[in-house]
Amino acid sequence: MLYFSILFFLMTPDRAWEAMAKENQMLASRLQYEVTLKENPQNDLANIGWFLTFTGQGPTVELLEAMKTVLGRVPEGAPAAEFVLVWMQAVREYIPDFEESIAEYLLSPVDHRIDNGSYLILKNQHLRQLAKLRGDESLYERAISEAQTLNKWLFAPRVGQYAIPDFHKKWPNLDWQSATEVHSLTGTVVPPPQVNGPGILYAVTQFQTAKKQQMRLRFFSYQNAVLFLNGKTLYTHKLREDMGPAIVSFSFQAPSGTNELTVKTTQTSKRNGHFQIQLDSESELTVLEPTAPKYRLSDEHIPIEFETTGLEHFLMDLEGTELATSGLCRFLKSLTYLRKKDYEPALNLLEELFEEYPNSQIIGGQLVHLYLDGLPFLPEDRQIGKAYAALERLYQSGQMFPENKLLLASILIQARQTKDAVFLLRELIEENPGYCGALELLLALSEQEKLLDIKTEITQKLQLLGEDHPWAQKTLLKQAKREGDMEEIKRLLANLKELYPWGPYESEYFERNNQYLKAIESLQKHMKYSPESTYYPYTISKYHRMRSSYQEQYQWLEKTLAKDPTHHWSLKDIVNIDLYHGKKEQAMKRLDNYLALVPHDATFRQMRSHLQGETYFEPYRVDTSEVIAEAAGKARSIGADSELLLDQMMVRIFPDGSQMRYIHLVTRVLTKKGVDRESEVQLPPYAEILELRTIKQDGSIYYPEDIQNKNTISLSSLSVGDFIDEEHIEYVPPAFYDQDGLDGNMSFIFQGVDRIYHHSECVLIYPEGLDLQFLEKNFPGEVEKTTRNGLVYARWLTKDMPPLIPEPAMPNPGQIMPKISFTYQTDWHEIRDFFMHITATKMKPSQALKAKAREWVEMYPDPRERAQFMYREICDAIEPENQFYRNINLTWDLKAGNATLLLTALYNLADLPANLVFSRTRAFENTILDAPYPDLFFRAFIQLHLPDETLLLDANRKYLKFGHISPDFFGAKALILDPKREPVDFIPVQGPQYEPVSASYRLVIQQDGSLFGWGEESFDGFLASKLYTRYQEMSQPERIKQVEAGVNERFPESRIKNVILDEEPKPGSFTISYDFDVENWTEIDSHTLEIPYPLPKSPLKEHYSSLATRNYPVEIKSPILNQAHLILHAPEGFKWDFDNRSFQLETEFGSYQLEISTNTDKELEIKRVYQLPYQQIGLEKYPDFQTFCQDILDAEQLTFKAVKN
Structure with a gap:
């Protein structure tokens, strides 16, 4: 059949595609395709081309009928069937009864001989949606059983914290006894809340086969991942470090019996380590309940063969034929790249086609969609500019598709050209009163710009779409909620609960009518089809509270927390109930469990502190009145505008890396300038204010008028000679670069340069078993340590410290002033891994950069000559900007930023091993307390390993000599971003020690x-x-x-x-x-x-x-x-x-x-x-x-x- 299709297309010039793409004549193109289809109704290319002639008008009835026609003409699983389902997926929401209209097709039994995984997933998703809309439990069960995705997994507790370097390490001692089971019915496996946060995830599942057989696996992930079968490496997916497809398919041989599939994946934020695995086998397989793995993971590889299926395979089979170079095939190829999330080749193909067909509405529209969706390797403003230029060209052609007009209107709104956008949207709605996309955009614009007449008009048009139009009814419900129209809300909910029997509308309808038992019954009926969702149990708990059924509320809150221990609102509710019933210890235990998973939550950290009944800071708190009384007999700071009578910080340090910082400052204002400067008090975000007041010289006290939810607070009635008393607690989460330790960024200084420090005190409070490392410089005494109730109190105190008077050519005052800091549970390996992670995410080279590196390898066979040429070529081309962590493709495209990451990546691509080195000047090194802390390194060099020497290169500026670095760095500490070496070294003397x-x-x-x-x-x-x-x-x-x-x-x-x-x-x-x-x-x-x-x-x-x-x-x-x-x-x-x-x-x-x-x-x-x-x-x-x-x-x-x- 394929041979016949090719032959027919070669015999008949593709006038249909030219009419569509070049002349935008959709009807003429359609007629041409129909000539081909009369000869061969199952011709995939002709069916796809014919369908495309309907797409420019948006989600119309004609488009729906065209899709149904194609599905009826071609065999199930054919490339054309896959294509139309993929296309309609984006617009199905706007078409009433979409799934019902193709119900006969969806209900037909799946032919298991079909190897088109993409098609099968799409059809299964639509079948599930049909079951939900019908409220048909048996049909939903059938859809679940027919899905080929692996949905039952066991997740071990998360390990590591820096996803990319940790991905390349082995983690043999996983705690599978504390594993969490995940049962996903959607096909996409989302990690459980118990493994929330950055690091490495391991998940395992088992399946059983009756015989040894060939299997096809389709894998989707945005992360780095490794798949293991029975402990052996099956496939490595490195999307965090390299650009490429997010979806891959391959086949492999699986033995008979029980097989164990393990996934090792990165997770860079929250729970974004999700993935999807579709497994297709020759004979039936059984997915088992997951258990802890039995196989040790190894580097031994199982042979695999990468495969393509469906439309992608169809197009690949055409390679080498004249048909493969046709405009239609190249257009379809670009769409297959988009389907796999492989954006760079998709963009290249679409731009090439748009240059060939400069007025093509269908090609231009797809290209604009790609620009507006955002491409990480192109500057955002350039993407929007290109999108606008393309749409402007299409608009001027005089034959603009409604879909492209809609895109143009959205860009005009971004550009604040409201009048032009309204004109276009009105034009679209006049041509098609049911154009959902235009109605949606114009309604949002009317809300944003307060255009009441337009909002009223659009609301009426939505009502005219009828009560059987689900999208219109949902949009009207949102509008009614914004306006607070309770009667309209109830009316719309009554209708929507019939349109969506399994949606949230039925329970909300009963809630709005105070029928809480019925609302609960509705949720309980539907929650079994979303076993991983916390929406159902938590909402049920709320309805029980509204019924005053507190015991039932408590039970459902526990069920919610069993699914998600990090569910914020459930925890807050259940802790309040525990406290009401006097279960303080239980409430504190719940908070401890939560903070172990979400240590950065300052709200619950504060709540936990309050439940303790007292702060940790009582032994050393200072009475402000005593400070003021003592100051009466002390010398004032000469020439200063204000002076610190008390500067006290106490830090409670927790083993998980979080802290409570208590600050108490008493300031005396000495001049009018001091009044102006001190009358605005800056507080850290979310600080808990214990005291903030002005104390007059006669003892009277004034408080600020408003201190709620403010970071800057104005003090009233402040005059020369008055005192400011400020006392607050700050709840500090673990550092983002270390989940269980550090500090190093906190230095307490005991001396100023302009005024006397009368009382400076720092107290560190930490558990006895915590190995805290103190960092001191120039402190005039000894630290005082005491132990109370298992906590160590380390105290540094100075009194009446005179100001440091600057002198010409003196060292930085930071070298001289007394100061202390601390660090714990952090080493240089962790800081190196932190830098390796954040740099690697910005160093994913595009195909264009890879090609450039290959070109330079051929041009300069000698490594040193190649390295020198690349240094000059890159550094002199890039205009230096303070954009070190910019994506290297953007740096190359914009010719601006910092060349260091770009050049390092290109050296490695050009067979010149290179790694980053972070350092600082010796002068700066002398001012700091040397802790393993990222911000203490501010200059990046490239360490280039040539065959006969290793050089450091400075790519931070243009026009530097190859191999030159400033002598200011010689001898300074260096952090080596190479996992094969020790992380810390020193910058060697390289070249002249002087810059004459x-x-x-x-x-x-x-x-x-x-x-x-x-x-x-x-x-x-x-x-x-x-x-x-x-x-x-x-x-x-x-x-x-x-x-x-x-x-x-x-x-x-x-x-x-x-x-x-x-x-x-x-x-x-x-x-x-x-x-x-x-x-x-x-x-x-x-x-x-x-x-x-x-x-x-x-x-x-x-x-x-x-x-x-x-x-x-x-x-x-x-x-x-x-x-x-x-x-x-x-x-x-x-x-x-x-x-x-x-x-x-x-x-x-x-x-x-x-x-x-x-x-x-x-x-x-x-x-x-x-x-x-x-x-x-x-x-x-x-x-x-x-x-x-x-x-x-x-x-x-x-x-x-x-x-x-």
Whole structure:
């Protein structure tokens, strides 16, 4: 039959497709297809093409009849049957009695010889829907029994927490004794609430076969997954790390007897580790009740053969024929990609077709749908722009399909072009008063824009669709609920409960009429068909409460929590009932169980704290009145606007990673500026306020007017000399990057830079068995530890800590101030895995990127040459932006972002092993408390492994030299994102330890004392790349202005005449040259000329040693290498009268060299170099450093004399 179809299409030019796709002549196309169908009514391509001619008008009666015609013409399971069912799936809701209209087809027995899994699932879904609409329990049971999906699973407790790196680890010790059973009737297996959260899931099921046989498995998942059969690896699905189809099919050989299928899958959020498995066998198989697995999982592979079925297989069979290249086949191929969620090849095909058929309504409509659905590898604004451009073109063609007009209206609404959108929607409804999509969109717009006349009009049109139109009745019900029209709600519910016998409308109808027993009976009757749903038991519990049947309510709440221990409202209700009956311990146990699964829920954490009856903070709470009384005899902070009399934080740390933070601050306001600054109090979200008040100097107290649900609170009646008393508790969930530990982001500082800290106190409270790691820096005393009721109280306290007075060139105050932090149950392996996970999700390469990498491999066989080319090609193409975690395909497409992830992915694709390295500068490292905490790393490098060396590359900026990283990072801690290596290392010295700055001048003194000069300045490394980018973006006048400002610091009143940039700069270097002149630069008498030292004096003394004495060390934060060269020409008729000299200093702080010589009588040459490494100079060494800087300054106290020839 296939051969005949091909032959017929080859013999008859596909005029039908051309008429549809090129000319938008649907009727003409339909007639052409009917000619083919007369010859062969079962021709799949002709049937699909014929059906497509009805699709542009939307979900019409004609479209429904066309679908029924196709289903009646072709054999069951044929590609055309699959296609029309797939197409109608998107519009079935708008067609009244859709399933009933094809009931005869749905009720026909399934032919088990059909191997089209997609078709079988679709037909089964529609059969279930028909059973629900009829309220036919036996039919529903039949549909369940005919489904080929595996629905009974056992889930082990979740393991790991960083989905992608943890996916590649083995987890042999799973706790199957605590497993949870899932029985899904929908075909899609959703993980149970007990495994909520990110990590790795294991699920197992068993099935029995009578004989050894070939089986076909169809798998759907958006996650990484591995399927094991009897412990052996069957298939690996890596959709979290690679782009591709979400649905795959393959066949394998299954032994006779009981078989065990295990799924290992990632879960990145909540319960999104869902999957679907359809299993088709030659002979009947029996799905068993799942039990704990008997097989140990291994890497041994079972051979599989990837397969295609249905329409996809049909199109694949055409490959190599002339028909395969036809427009219709390519269009259908794009739709099969969409069906598998494989968006990149679908987009490529549709864009190619739309270019070939630029006015095609049917192709353009599908392409616009794809753009608007969102593509992760294309920028969102570009997708919307492309969608609008395509629709504008289709609109201007004058033959726009209603479906495409609807899409255009939706884009116009997004663009706030309401008037144009209303015009289009009205036009659509005028042409077809029952056009549901247009009615829906216009009703939503009328609500949004408060267009009452339009809302009334659309409501009337919905009513005209009749009471047997389910979609219209549901839409009217939503509208009635928005308006609060109780009588209309009841009327619509009465009708909808007849249209949907198994829907929620019957129970809601009885509820609205206060018939709670009938509502309960309705829910109990239907809940067996949704065994995993908590809607039924919880709603039943509510109805029992309304009946005042509290014992029954309690029982149904327990049933709800048995299905879902994380059901928020059930837990709240049952805890309140427990407390009402005095069962406090039981209520607290329920909360503990819940918080073990949902530790980030601050509401229940707060409730749990309150039930305890007292806080953990009582032993160290401070009385505000005592603080204020004590402050009367203390010195005030000089020059400060306010001061902290009390700064107290107490942290209760729980083993699950959550915390309660108690904060008590007492502030004294010292100035009017302080009043303005302190009158607005910022609180963390969801903080529980214990006290917030203004205490006047006479003892009177004022409270804010409103503190409910606010993060910023204004204090009333605040004046100079008043006190602010603030006390609150914050409930902090576990960090998103560590589910059971950390902190490290919390540092308590005991000193300020502008005011006295009178009382600073931090108390950490934690269970005795918890291994808490303290981090301290510069704390002047010892931690005080006590134990109470199994809790350790660790207390740090300082009194009257004077402010830190800043000094020039001192280290960052963070290196000096006393501070403490802590960490627990976290190590560097976990932080590395966290980074590996979040970077891997952004590094899924498109086929375009893969092709580019293959091209570069062929172009550059030598690995180093290839690596260098790719570094330049990528880094120089990407405009740096603060978008490190942008999807690499978007970075490449936009040519903007951070090139690091993109280049790392491309190196690996181009057979150049590379991994990420996260680090920070040494200077920053000295300021922090070094905890395993992600935010302490702010720079990413690429570690490139070449055959004979390993290099670190900096891809954060353009125009850097290959292999160059800033010396500021040498020796700093590095986090290696490579699971085969230890996570922590140090940045090695790689290349020069200095980034030199060089200046060269040639100066000519004129006879009138004016100066003509030429200068050139050169920079290397990171600064060079920044300057190159900045000057490239400037206009020539802007460059002159910028350079003139700098030259005037050296040669006052200079005028720049020209600025020249290096036309072909080397990467990592920047050179700028310029001409300038200065009028009246010096005075010349008839016999002599004297000029001071013409180079800018060394700034070392001014920057680093200007203070006679210091309280803090000197820090040279970056290595300094400054080179200067100057040639000075005497005026005409003069010669230099100066003896050559040389001066050198070599000290522990650095070196200095000055060479002055007269090359000729008229030419004086000066060379100067000074070099200082990164260092901190302690107080004991400061006098020697002063001497070093002064010696340099003394060496430059020179005057140059020229005399008349």
